[in-house]
Amino acid sequence: MSESPPPEPPEPISKPTSESSPMDAEANTSTMALLTDQSSALLGAVNALNDTMNGVKNDQPYDEKALDDESTCLALYDMVVAKTKEKAEEWNGTIDVTLIFIALFSAVLTAFLVPATQALLPSSNSTATNSNSTSTQTLPPLPARSDEIVCALYYLSLITAIVIAVLCALGRQWVRKLSIRPDVATWKSRTIWHVERMRRAEKWIKVLMEVLYWLLLASIGLFMTGLLFQLRNLATSFQGRATILLATWEVGVVLAGGIAATMVGTTYHAVRYEASVFEGLVSRAIVGDIDIGLTTGLKITYGMLRYLSWRGWRKIGGPVFVKRAKIGLERVTRMTGIKGESTFDDRLIDASKESTLEARRSDASSEIPSTLISDASSDQLSESSRWMRATQALRDGLEWLKTWRIKVKRDSLDELMNAYLELIADASDPILLERAAASFRYGAWVQYGDGSMDQLKKILSRLMATDTSFRVRETVNAQISWFSAWIPVRRKQIEENRKDRADQDRRASQGNGYFIAQSQKREEEAKKEDEEELRALELTEFLVSQRTD
Known part of the structure; x- marks a missing residue:
């Protein structure tokens, strides 16, 4: 089978010259425009394909990497x-x-x-007079x-x-x-x-x-x-009384005293309130909430010195020596109380010799007698107990200070809801508002809000503003159906809480001390739930008045 000759390459499109006819020039121009449109369409398709592939890639997890990558x-x-x-x-x-x-x-x-x-x-005059009166140079007086x-x-x-x-x-x-x-x-x-x-x-x-x-x-x-x-x-x-200078001095003392009083007052404020802006080294040292500075250094130094001294005392056998001295004194006391021919000095020497022999026998043994160790431990415990009693007043004062201090309710949902409402109402950044809008709940406002309908209206106006996204506005609209589904569940829970409180009140009336101590807490819970029901009714009336469908 014979091979066919290769196809001839197409002739290139020639540019129109002055000799070409007008019809040929118009045809070439239309061909170039068609090629340009096709290239643009192809480029658009490639870009669309790249965007699609990037989207698919973004949906996939990252490749696993080592920790030290x-x-x-x-x-x-x-x-x-x-x-x-x-x-x-x-x-x-x-x-x-x-x-x-x-x-x-x-x-x-x-x-x-x-x-x-x-x-x-x-002064210079007195110096000149002294230099003329004497030839020797003397030091000035004090x-x-x-x-x-x-x-x-x-x-x-x-x-x-x-x-x-x-x-x-x-x-x-x-x-x-x-x-x-x-x-x-x-x-x-x-x-x-x-x-x-x-x-x-x-x-x-x-x-x-x-x-x-x-x-x-x-x-x-x-x-x-x-x-x-x-x-x-x-x-x-001066010889007389400089009234103006003394008055100036008194004013200065008062102003300086005012500065000192201000520092004392700010320190008191920092000790009294946990989130005080005046918090400093002194206030943190007073309440015992400090991990740097002189206080910790002194505590660490004192503890280290106590530990080293105790280790050194144990290493040289101090507790054992103390116990042996006690044993010797007890025997001397017993021997001096017995009548005999030997004198007091002789009996004291014999007691000392006997205690020394016993000590040598103890040292020759493989270990110290358990009685001496227990007595030494008891001595150490007694020293520790004395130290604990001496510092008990300071610890009691610190504990009272911590209970007296007004702390931040950092875990309170009521405080968080109040902060949420206040910040959302004044928010100016739509991006931040978009991130926080998903947490808006009518039920949360009923349960943890402060009951201000004016503030809730400001929140709704801000969330439904024109600069927010359509998703935010739809989230607010969807809260109505969620709130209607939340009300029966919450009402049932409130009824169960009331039954539990009634049962606890009955036990308290029978003399149960635990439930008597919890009576104030039950009253606060009942009051809070009553206020919650009022807010739910007020919110329902407001939402119904806003609907026209």
């Missing part, structure tokens, strides 16, 4: 870096504010320190004690301010190093390195922030003390 470790590293940057910005803000204040405060303090220092030195105190207070304040500035510079350097990428090979090593560095540095930087705060207060306190003391000395340095 580089992409996973990179994601973890980005997470920990973002968390570190957030804390670093907070610490840097505190340090920057402290540095700015210390710079201004040091300038003001220096302006007061220079005249105070010059007041300690003798200044007045009041001037020394003022100058010392100013210098201590300035020294404290300089220490604060140095600590701020060091703290800024330490915080900056937290965000530096570790010089290691893999992302896994960098993540572990950064997490460990953050864990080790965070507690010390928190301590630094507390130290800066208290040093700043100490520096201001020293300066104010020196300033008021200097003003008092100036007012009393």
Whole structure:
């Protein structure tokens, strides 16, 4: 069979030239337009197919990866870096504010320190007179004690301010190093390195922030003390009574006392209320809710010293020695009470020898007698019991303080519902509103709301606004049918609760102490359910009035 010749390639479309006819040019133009339309349609089809395949791929689970996969470790590293940057910005803000204040405060303090220092030195006229009267140079006399105190207070304040500035510079350097990428090979090593560095540095930087705060207060306190003391000395340095200066000093004392009273009041507020904005190191130390700072350091140091001393006492055989001394004294007492020819000194020596021989026999044995161990343990227990009794008042005070403190009802659904209604009514971001709209329930408002229909109307107006999605509005509309299905279930539950409370009241009337103690709780539950029924009726009337179908 003979092979057919290969087909000839098609002739390319020639561009129209000046010699081509107008009909040929028009045909070529229409052909190019047709090819362009077909290419656009093909490209659109390919893009649609890609979108479809991406959607199918997005519906599939991710491929399994190892824990130390580089992409996973990179994601973890980005997470920990973002968390570190957030804390670093907070610490840097505190340090920057402290540095700015210390710079201004040091300038003001220096302006007061220079005249105070010059007041300690003798005047130039007296120095010239002394130099003319004597050829030998002598040291100036001691200044007045009041001037020394003022100058010392100013210098201590300035020294404290300089220490604060140095600590701020060091703290800024330490915080900056937290965000530096570790010089290691893999992302896994960098993540572990950064997490460990953050864990080790965070507690010390928190301590630094507390130290800066208290040093700043100490520096201001020293300066104010020196300033008021200097003003008092100036007012009393004249022959008469400097009324205006004394009045100024009294006003300064009152203002300084007001600042001290404000600090005491804010500390009391932080101790009284759990979610107080004035919470600090002192308030947390008072309520025993502190894990950093001086209090924990003292507790750890004291506990370590007690443990080491107890270990050392046991290691040298202290409890056994005490027991042996008790045995010897008891035998000496018994021997001295027996009449005989030997003198008291002889009997004391014999008792000591006998106790020594017994001790040697005990040491020669393989173990210490069980009686000595039990007595030593009892001595240790008695010491611990004495320590417990000595600190019982402090523990009782802390327990009373915790019960007296007003805590945040962090698990209360009533508080959560009130916060939900308030925040949704004022929400301006449609995206956040979209995320929270699914939790809107008429039944939840009836059961946990505060009964304000005006606030509920604001919520409905906000959820049904034009900037919300169609899904949000349909969710609100669907709540009516869900609420109608919820009412019978809740009503049945309330009836069962009433029967249970009636039974408990009957047992309480028979003298059962447990149910008598729970009587106030039952009254609160009954009152809450009565209010819930009123809210359900009010809400039903409102929903019926809104429907026109």
